[in-house]
Amino acid sequence: MSKHFEDARYYLGRAADHAKEGVKEELEPVEARFRELVGREKEPxxxxxxxxxxxxxxxxxxxxxxxxxxxxxxxxxxxxxxxxxxxx
Missing domain, CATH: 1.20.5 (Single alpha-helices involved in coiled-coils or other helix-helix interfaces)
Structure with a gap:
């Protein structure tokens, strides 16, 4: 595999990780509000x-x-x- 493909694969993996963390961060308030409405709290x-x-x-x-x-x-x-x- 050429160096360019290895680099591209590495950066795609990092981009996916960052996207996952970003979505998680954006949805935390929504999840908290949902849990508040439903009455289920997240287990610490x-x-x-x-x-x-x-x-x-x-x-x-x-x-x-x-x-x-x-x-x-x-x-x-x-x-x-x-x-x-x-x-x-």
Whole structure:
């Protein structure tokens, strides 16, 4: 593909992106008015802090579950060991 076609394709892509953003920007007030009339509000996107807090909570719960599982495994192995020694 010649350099001219590559350049044209690149600039067409940028033009499409800019057109999409422009249409989105122009329609935001219309969307807001429509949502106001209908009674549906746009759900706010979670902030970066909210996402991090959710991730930390998930990691904490997972770690707690893994720790409980490890304790249960250790207890069962200890019980098996003790019952094996008692039989001898």
């Amino acid at each position: 996107e979670p902030s970066r802090l909210d996402r991090l807090e959710a991730d930390l909570k998930e990691l904490s719960e997972r770690a707690e579950g893994e720790a409980k599982e490890a304790v249960q495994n250790a207890r069962s192995r200890l019980q098996e060991y003790r019952s094996g020694r008692d039989e001898e």
